[in-house]
Amino acid sequence: MSKPKFAMYWAAACGGCEIAVLNTNEKILDVDANFDVVFWPVAMDAKYKDVEAMADQSILLTLFNGAIRNDENEHIAHLLRKKSQILVAFGACATQGGIPGLANLSSTPSMVDTAFTTLSTDNPDDLRPQTKYTIPEGEITIPTLYPAVKSLDQVVKVDYYMPGCPPESHQIAAVIDLVVQVLQGKAQLPPTGAVIGAGNSSVCEECTRTRNEKKIAKFTRIQDFKPDPDVCLLEQGILCCGAATRSGCGAVCPKAAVPCVGCYGATDDSPDHGARLLNAVASVIDSRDPVEVEKILDGIPDPAGMFYRFGMPGSLLRASKAAWEDKG
Numbered sequence: 362m363s364k365p366k367f368a369m370y371w372a373a374a375c376g377g378c379e380i381a382v383l384n385t386n387e388k389i390l391d392v393d394a395n396f397d398v399v400f401w402p403v404a405m406d407a408k409y410k411d412v413e414a415m416a417d418q419s420i421l422l423t424l425f426n427g428a429i430r431n432d433e434n435e436h437i438a439h440l441l442r443k444k445s446q447i448l449v450a451f452g453a454c455a456t457q458g459g460i461p462g463l464a465n466l467s468s469t470p471s472m473v474d475t476a477f478t479t480l481s482t483d484n485p486d487d488l489r490p491q492t493k494y495t496i497p498e499g500e501i502t503i504p505t506l507y508p509a510v511k512s513l514d515q516v517v518k519v520d521y522y523m524p525g526c527p528p529e530s531h532q533i534a535a536v537i538d539l540v541v542q543v544l545q546g547k548a549q550l551p552p553t554g555a556v557i558g559a560g561n562s563s564v565c566e567e568c569t570r571t572r573n574e575k576k577i578a579k580f581t582r583i584q585d586f587k588p589d590p591d592v593c594l595l596e597q598g599i600l601c602c603g604a605a606t607r608s609g610c611g612a613v614c615p616k617a618a619v620p621c622v623g624c625y626g627a628t629d630d631s632p633d634h635g636a637r638l639l640n641a642v643a644s645v646i647d648s649r650d651p652v653e654v655e656k657i658l659d660g661i662p663d664p665a666g667m668f669y670r671f672g673m674p675g676s677l678l679r680a681s682k683a684a685w686e687d688k689g
């Protein structure tokens with residue numbers, strides 16, 4: 362009997378999700394034992410035309426990592442949706458837009474200008490990338506950047522969401538185990554639309570640091586002082602996003618004395634991670650005087666990037682005015 366088909370794709374992302382899958386060590390052999398891996402560009406040679414030639418719904422499971430940044434990303438998202446029975450938004454970029462989504466705070470022309478004119482770029486002829494270029498051998502095309510980055514579910518229907526930047530390998534291994542058990546008739550899939558490979562509470566619930574009453578008169582940065590190893594980082598004035606972030610990673614960052622930056626996204630009860638974070642921070646400010654509150658908040662470096670580091674495209678805001686107005 363032939364094995365069910367498996368695919369994994371990398372859109373606008375850094376590659377960390379692919380490494381996290383490989384980090385499952387011997388568990389990766391279960392994928393090979395139970396699936397026919399038909400498309401996984403980072404691990405095997407396969408072309409888009411191979412996928413186009415497959416029957417619709419012939420791939421049982423596709424893990425799609427990365428945001429939708431350009432027309433190629435969107436084309437492949439539609440293609441894999443059509444060919445797959447189960448499409449999983451895998452990692453922070455696919456589920457929420459992720460780090461590439463921070464581009465939504467700027468217009469595309471301003472970003473291209475920055476990339477091609479700043480000191481680190483040697484561009485004496487002031488060239489800009491072209492989406493089509495003709496050479497004697499034919500025409501070269503490169504994908505067209507979209508004005509605003511999107512999460513996967515903003516372009517196609519998604520069956521399951523697996524958060525994390527990247528998803529923790531033990532969570533990936535647990536999901537592989539579940540899928541294998543489903544294939545063997547020993548378990549059932551969760552309801553469509555569910556978050557898999559994560560918890561239902563907050564990172565604070567998994568954190569071993571002691572929490573007292575939080576009141577902050579000043580924010581500080583982790584590199585500027587040595588925090589107490591046992592006390593909540595937020596109480597020490599370091600902006601830790603644990604209270605508003607979904608559990609599942611085991612609080613790896615605060616356990617290593619690094620604040621949570623929110624990569625697992627919002628908890629179930631929050632439609633907007635950034636707003637929830639803002640709320641959590643506002644509740645611990647030790648002042649009611651607007652001028653003093655503003656001064657304390659000024660201590661937060663890059664607030665937009667801090668509160669919407671992973672979730673700008675999937676948030677209620679989705680993009681700044683500059684990105685919305687960008688036609689190019």
Ligand code: SF4
Pocket residue numbers: 564565566568569570571572592593594595596601602603604612615620621
């Ligand atoms: S250090 Fe962060 S994750 Fe841990 S209890 Fe404090 S706010 Fe929550």
Ligand code: SF4
Pocket residue numbers: 525526564606607610611612613614615620621622623624625626
């Ligand atoms: S502690 Fe926060 S930033 Fe670190 S892995 Fe967990 S959710 Fe992501």
